[in-house]
Structure formats: C-alpha cells, structure tokens
Amino acid sequence: MKQGKITxxxxxxxxxxxRNTVSKALNGQYVPPKTRNLVLNAAIEMGYKSYRSVASTDxxxxxxxxxLVTSRFLMNISYYIFVMxxxxxxxxxxxxxxLQFMVSNDNSFRKLTTYLEESGIDGIVCIELFRxxxxxxxxxxxxxxxxxxxxVTLSVATGRYDLIxxxxxxxxxxxxxxxxxxxxxxxxxxIGDPMHCRSFYERFVGMREALFLxxxxxxxxxxxxxxxASFQYANPYALYNVLSECIELPDCFVCANDxxxxxxxxxxxxxxxxxxxxxxxxxxxxxxxxxxxxxxxTTFNVxxxxxxxxxxxxxxxxxxxxxxxxxxxxxESRLIVRQTT
Numbered sequence: 001m002k003q004g005k006i007t008x009x010x011x012x013x014x015x016x017x018x019r020n021t022v023s024k025a026l027n028g029q030y031v032p033p034k035t036r037n038l039v040l041n042a043a044i045e046m047g048y049k050s051y052r053s054v055a056s057t058d059x060x061x062x063x064x065x066x067x068l069v070t071s072r073f074l075m076n077i078s079y080y081i082f083v084m085x086x087x088x089x090x091x092x093x094x095x096x097x098x099l100q101f102m103v104s105n106d107n108s109f110r111k112l113t114t115y116l117e118e119s120g121i122d123g124i125v126c127i128e129l130f131r132x133x134x135x136x137x138x139x140x141x142x143x144x145x146x147x148x149x150x151x152v153t154l155s156v157a158t159g160r161y162d163l164i165x166x167x168x169x170x171x172x173x174x175x176x177x178x179x180x181x182x183x184x185x186x187x188x189x190x191i192g193d194p195m196h197c198r199s200f201y202e203r204f205v206g207m208r209e210a211l212f213l214x215x216x217x218x219x220x221x222x223x224x225x226x227x228x229a230s231f232q233y234a235n236p237y238a239l240y241n242v243l244s245e246c247i248e249l250p251d252c253f254v255c256a257n258d259x260x261x262x263x264x265x266x267x268x269x270x271x272x273x274x275x276x277x278x279x280x281x282x283x284x285x286x287x288x289x290x291x292x293x294x295x296x297x298t299t300f301n302v303x304x305x306x307x308x309x310x311x312x313x314x315x316x317x318x319x320x321x322x323x324x325x326x327x328x329x330x331x332e333s334r335l336i337v338r339q340t341t
Contacts (some may be wrong), residue, residue: 003261006046006047007048008022009088010046011039014042014152014303015042017035020287022039022134025039025040026039026040029055034097034138035259036063037262047107050256054329060064061096061201063096063097064095064097065099065119065120065121065122066097066121066124066315067099067100067116067123068098068101068125068127068285069100069101069103069126070100070102070103071134072102072128078287078289079285079287080128082308083305083308085120085304086304086305086311087311090309090311090312090313091312097119101115102128104134106132113138115140116141116143122319123311123316123318123319125311126148127147127148128148129239130150130197133152135150136151136155136156137302139156140156140158140159143160143317144161144315144318145160145162145318146164146311146315147197148165148311149163149164149165150165150198151197151216152194152195152197152201154198160323161326162328163198163327163328163329164310164311164330165328165330166199166331167332168199168202168284168333169205169206171333172204172208172210172254172284173210173218174210175210177210177213179280180210180211180214180216183251183341185280187222187251188210188211188218188251188252189224189249189252189253190204190225190254190262191254191256191261191264192204192222193226193233194225194256203254207254215332222250222298224239224243233260233263234259235263236263236264236267236270238263239263240266240267240270240271243267244270244271245255246274249273249278249279250279251280252279253280253281255281255284257283258289258290258297259285261282261290261299262289262293265281265293265297266289271303275295275340276341279341280298280341281340282298282299284299284300284333285299285301285304286302286336290338291338296339296340297339297340298338299336301336306331307331310331
C-alpha cells in the first residue's frame with residue numbers, strides 16, 4: 001500500500017477508472033451502482049482521508065454487501081434457476097452487491113468465515129446448505145441470515161436468522177387423504193431422503209399423517225429410503241434396480257421433489273408399470289419438465305421467483321431490525337393435478 005496521503009488519483013489508478021468517475025462516486029454524484037461500490041470499497045480499504053468514518057454515515061450505509069452461500073451449483077438445478085431469477089429481480093435498483101460462495105468441505109467453510117470477517121458482509125442468504133453444521137455455524141457468527149429451507153434438526157444457541165420454506169406438510173397430507181377417499185389408494189411409498197432437509201421431512205410426515213388419519217398402516221417397505229448416502233434418487237437406473245426387485249408396489253408414490261418423480265416415471269416404464277392405472281405418482285416443485293413428462297406429473301407449484309424475492313426482502317428486514325424474533329415463514333404451495341394421479 002502506498003505510504004502517505006491517498007489521493008483520488010491513487011484510487012482511480014488502482015481500479016483502472018478515470019479520476020472524474022472516482023470523484024463523482026466519492027462526492028455522491030451518479031455513477032452506476034457497481035462502479036460506485038468498487039470506489040467506496042477501495043476508498044475504505046486504502047484509507048482515503050477519513051473515509052472510514054464517512055462510509056459509516058446514513059448515505060454510505062445504503063450500500064450493502066450480501067453473501068449467497070450454497071453447497072451446490074444452483075444454476076444447474078431447474079428449481080433454483082427460478083429462485084435466483086427472483087433474487088436478481090429483487091436486486092434491481094438497489095445498491096446491493098451479491099457475492100456467491102460454494103461450501104463443499106470444512107476447508108472451504110473456514111475460508112468463507114475468514115472472508116466474511118474481512119469484507120464487511122451485511123447479511124447472508126443460504127441455499128442448499130444442509131450438510132454438516134454449516135448453517136448453524138454461520139448463524140452463530142452473528143450475521144443476519146436468511147435460509148431457504150434448513151437441516152431437519154437445526155440447533156442454534158444464539159443468532160439473528162429467519163427460515164423460509166415452501167409449505168409441505170399439510171399440502172401433501174391433504175392430497176394423500178383425497179387420493180385415499182376418491183381414488184381408493186390404500187398403500188403409499190415415499191421416495192427420497194427424509195433427512196436431507198426440513199421440507200423433504202415434512203413431505204414424508206405429511207404422507208404418514210394422511211395414513212394415520214384414514215386409519216391405514218404405514219408400511220416402509222413400499223418406499224425407497226436408502227441407507228446409502230450416495231444413492232441417486234433422481235437417477236432412473238438406480239430406481240429401476242430397486243423397483244425391479246420389489247414384490248409389490250404401492251398404490252401411490254410420494255416423491256420428495258419433481259426430479260425424483262420424473263426419474264421414477266422412467267423407471268416404472270422400464271418395468272412396464274402403467275401410470276396412473278397401476279401406480280400413481282406425486283412430485284413437488286412444478287419445475288417445467290413436470291408438465292412435459294409422459295404422463296404429465298401431478299405436483300405442487302411453488303412460486304419460485306417469488307420465493308427468491310422474499311428471501312432478499314426478509315434478509316433486508318433482518319439487517320434493519322436485528323433484534324426482531326427469529327421467524328419460520330412458509331410460502332403457500334398449490335396442488336396441480338395432471339395425468340399421474
């Protein structure tokens with residue numbers, strides 16, 4: 001770092017911007033938000049005049065830095081593509097810098113926590129952060145956090161956080177009860193890992209609750225709940241290998257999500273099972289592929305773009321009101337009946 005007084009030209013040279021652009025950003029004149037963010041951050045880090053104190057004024061605090069933390073490549077998953085569109089739409093016209101981080105192991109998590117400490121992060125959005133205790137650890141660092149879904153058991157001693165989930169339990173329960181009463185379904189099997197996340201667990205429990213309320217037994221042998229953590233539920237060939245050895249299939253399969261349900265449809269076709277005449281199939285999420293499958297998949301629609309927008313708005317509320325009580329927020333799901341039931 002340069003010794004002595006830092007000038008506007010020093011900042012301009014460091015960022016490869018014109019002196020005029022840097023001057024405008026520092027003096028509150030209009031420049032594109034991304035450029036303004038770069039200049040403000042550089043001014044703080046380089047120690048320009050008393051800019052650390054200037055940056056703490058109400059005007060400067062309009063700018064926020066938010067970390068999006070996940071354990072998966074979100075843009076490879078149909079469901080999350082729409083959620084990200086919602087987040088991006090919510091960022092429009094806001095002076096917010098969104099930084100994305102992938103946490104794949106303990107080492108990458110340690111690097112993330114170090115970066116958070118050094119970079120002045122205002123809040124964190126967590127998506128698909130279910131493995132290990134990463135979500136709990138992030139919350140306990142003290143940052144405002146909003147998470148889309150959560151581990152089944154989230155144990156946090158202290159923290160400022162909100163959880164947002166698509167409604168699952170009552171919606172799956174009511175759908176299964178209708179199938180029992182109207183379609184004479186007596187046996188149900190669940191496909192997916194109920195312990196993957198809270199939503200998957202609530203869908204599993206909703207199915208079992210329907211059986212309980214209708215005085216029907218729950219038989220776990222009808223489902224596919226693998227003890228193998230590496231089992232690929234959304235792989236038609238993996239499901240085919242299990243189904244081809246089953247002596248009897250249930251009247252209806254409830255799948256943790258659409259990706260699994262679509263794989264199940266392909267697997268059932270391979271063993272010449274007619275859908276929905278012999279076996280009915282229910283998915284969850286209403287991804288675009290569910291409408292175009294053969295047969296078209298019965299599923300639950302979640303406003304995925306709206307979910308993304310809500311994630312950001314709830315986080316901003318949490319940042320502005322850190323002492324508010326932690327919240328568990330459910331977004332309503334809607335049953336879409338198609339050809340698999």
